[in-house]
Amino acid sequence: MLRDRIKTETVAAMKARDKERVAALRLVSARIKDRDIEERTGKASADDDALVTDVLQKMAKQRRESIQMYEEGGRTELAEQEKAELAVIEEFLPQQMDEAQTRAAIERVKADTGADGVKDMGRVMGELKARHGAELDMTRASALVKESLS
Structure with missing residues:
Protein backbone atom coordinates (compact mmCIF):
# COMPACT_ATOMS: atom_id res chain seq x y z
CA MET A 1 0.00 0.00 0.00
CA LEU A 2 1.04 3.54 -0.64
CA ARG A 3 0.74 4.54 3.00
CA ASP A 4 3.20 1.79 4.00
CA ARG A 5 5.61 2.81 1.24
CA ILE A 6 5.62 6.37 2.55
CA LYS A 7 6.39 5.14 6.08
CA THR A 8 9.21 2.94 4.78
CA GLU A 9 10.70 5.80 2.77
CA THR A 10 10.51 8.05 5.85
CA VAL A 11 12.50 5.55 7.91
CA ALA A 12 15.05 5.16 5.11
CA ALA A 13 15.43 8.94 4.83
CA MET A 14 15.92 9.22 8.60
CA LYS A 15 18.64 6.55 8.49
CA ALA A 16 20.29 8.38 5.60
CA ARG A 17 20.06 11.64 7.57
CA ASP A 18 18.36 13.37 4.64
CA LYS A 19 16.65 16.16 6.58
CA GLU A 20 14.83 17.74 3.64
CA ARG A 21 13.37 14.42 2.48
CA VAL A 22 12.35 13.49 6.03
CA ALA A 23 10.62 16.84 6.44
CA ALA A 24 8.73 16.44 3.15
CA LEU A 25 7.68 12.89 3.97
CA ARG A 26 6.52 13.93 7.42
CA LEU A 27 4.39 16.65 5.81
CA VAL A 28 2.82 14.00 3.59
CA SER A 29 2.16 11.71 6.56
CA ALA A 30 0.64 14.55 8.57
CA ARG A 31 -1.67 15.49 5.71
CA ILE A 32 -2.77 11.88 5.34
CA LYS A 33 -3.52 11.69 9.06
CA ASP A 34 -5.49 14.94 8.81
CA ARG A 35 -7.53 13.39 6.01
CA ASP A 36 -8.14 10.28 8.14
CA ILE A 37 -9.45 12.50 10.92
CA GLU A 38 -11.69 14.34 8.47
CA GLU A 39 -13.07 11.01 7.29
CA ARG A 40 -13.51 9.99 10.94
CA THR A 41 -11.99 6.60 10.27
CA GLY A 42 -8.68 6.87 12.05
CA LYS A 43 -7.60 3.74 10.17
CA ALA A 44 -6.98 2.68 6.62
CA SER A 45 -10.13 2.56 4.51
CA ALA A 46 -10.98 -0.11 1.95
CA ASP A 47 -9.61 2.03 -0.87
CA ASP A 48 -6.72 3.54 1.05
CA ASP A 49 -4.49 4.13 -1.98
CA ALA A 50 -7.17 6.30 -3.60
CA LEU A 51 -7.37 8.44 -0.45
CA VAL A 52 -3.58 8.78 -0.23
CA THR A 53 -3.31 9.56 -3.95
CA ASP A 54 -5.96 12.26 -3.61
CA VAL A 55 -4.05 13.84 -0.71
CA LEU A 56 -0.80 13.69 -2.69
CA GLN A 57 -2.40 15.27 -5.76
CA LYS A 58 -3.71 18.18 -3.69
CA MET A 59 -0.32 18.67 -2.06
CA ALA A 60 1.41 18.62 -5.45
CA LYS A 61 -1.03 21.19 -6.82
CA GLN A 62 -0.39 23.45 -3.82
CA ARG A 63 3.38 23.15 -4.34
CA ARG A 64 3.12 24.01 -8.05
CA GLU A 65 1.07 27.10 -7.25
CA SER A 66 3.53 28.13 -4.54
CA ILE A 67 6.48 27.65 -6.87
CA GLN A 68 4.89 29.89 -9.47
CA MET A 69 4.09 32.60 -6.90
CA TYR A 70 7.56 32.48 -5.35
CA GLU A 71 9.25 32.69 -8.74
CA GLU A 72 7.09 35.63 -9.76
CA GLY A 73 7.93 37.31 -6.46
CA GLY A 74 11.67 36.72 -6.86
CA ARG A 75 11.89 34.32 -3.90
CA THR A 76 14.00 31.64 -5.57
CA GLU A 77 15.17 30.05 -2.30
CA LEU A 78 11.56 29.37 -1.27
CA ALA A 79 10.72 28.16 -4.79
CA GLU A 80 13.63 25.70 -4.61
CA GLN A 81 12.38 24.37 -1.27
CA GLU A 82 8.91 23.85 -2.73
CA LYS A 83 10.41 22.13 -5.79
CA ALA A 84 12.28 19.72 -3.52
CA GLU A 85 9.06 18.89 -1.65
CA LEU A 86 7.20 18.50 -4.94
CA ALA A 87 9.83 16.03 -6.20
CA VAL A 88 9.33 13.88 -3.10
CA ILE A 89 5.54 14.02 -3.40
CA GLU A 90 5.62 13.11 -7.10
CA GLU A 91 7.59 9.93 -6.34
CA PHE A 92 4.43 8.47 -4.85
CA LEU A 93 1.98 9.62 -7.51
CA PRO A 94 1.08 7.44 -10.49
CA GLN A 95 2.71 8.30 -13.82
CA GLN A 96 0.83 11.23 -15.35
CA MET A 97 -0.63 10.99 -18.85
CA ASP A 98 1.09 13.10 -21.49
Missing part, protein backbone atom coordinates in the same frame (compact mmCIF):
# COMPACT_ATOMS: atom_id res chain seq x y z
CA GLU A 99 -0.83 15.49 -23.73
CA ALA A 100 -1.41 12.95 -26.52
CA GLN A 101 -2.75 10.35 -24.08
CA THR A 102 -4.93 12.98 -22.44
CA ARG A 103 -6.39 14.05 -25.77
CA ALA A 104 -7.09 10.42 -26.68
CA ALA A 105 -8.85 9.85 -23.35
CA ILE A 106 -10.93 13.00 -23.90
CA GLU A 107 -11.99 11.81 -27.35
CA ARG A 108 -12.99 8.38 -25.96
CA VAL A 109 -15.06 9.99 -23.22
CA LYS A 110 -16.67 12.39 -25.71
CA ALA A 111 -17.64 9.45 -27.93
CA ASP A 112 -18.94 7.39 -25.01
CA THR A 113 -21.01 10.22 -23.53
CA GLY A 114 -22.12 11.75 -26.81
CA ALA A 115 -20.77 15.16 -25.79
CA ASP A 116 -20.83 17.72 -28.57
CA GLY A 117 -20.58 21.15 -27.00
CA VAL A 118 -19.28 23.21 -24.10
CA LYS A 119 -22.56 22.55 -22.27
CA ASP A 120 -21.39 18.93 -21.85
CA MET A 121 -18.06 19.90 -20.27
CA GLY A 122 -19.11 18.96 -16.73
CA ARG A 123 -20.22 15.52 -17.82
CA VAL A 124 -16.99 14.92 -19.76
CA MET A 125 -14.82 16.14 -16.86
CA GLY A 126 -16.70 13.96 -14.38
CA GLU A 127 -16.24 10.88 -16.53
CA LEU A 128 -12.57 11.70 -17.11
CA LYS A 129 -12.01 12.00 -13.38
CA ALA A 130 -13.81 8.72 -12.74
CA ARG A 131 -11.78 6.84 -15.36
CA HIS A 132 -8.37 8.51 -15.12
CA GLY A 133 -8.41 10.70 -12.01
CA ALA A 134 -5.06 9.62 -10.63
CA GLU A 135 -3.20 9.80 -13.95
CA LEU A 136 -4.53 13.18 -15.10
CA ASP A 137 -3.65 16.73 -14.23
CA MET A 138 -7.26 17.91 -14.10
CA THR A 139 -6.31 21.57 -14.64
CA ARG A 140 -4.57 20.76 -17.91
CA ALA A 141 -7.31 18.29 -18.86
CA SER A 142 -9.95 20.97 -18.29
CA ALA A 143 -8.29 23.29 -20.79
CA LEU A 144 -8.00 20.47 -23.33
CA VAL A 145 -11.66 19.45 -22.86
CA LYS A 146 -12.78 23.03 -23.33
CA GLU A 147 -10.69 23.30 -26.50
CA SER A 148 -12.05 19.99 -27.79
CA LEU A 149 -15.69 20.87 -27.15
CA SER A 150 -15.49 24.38 -28.63
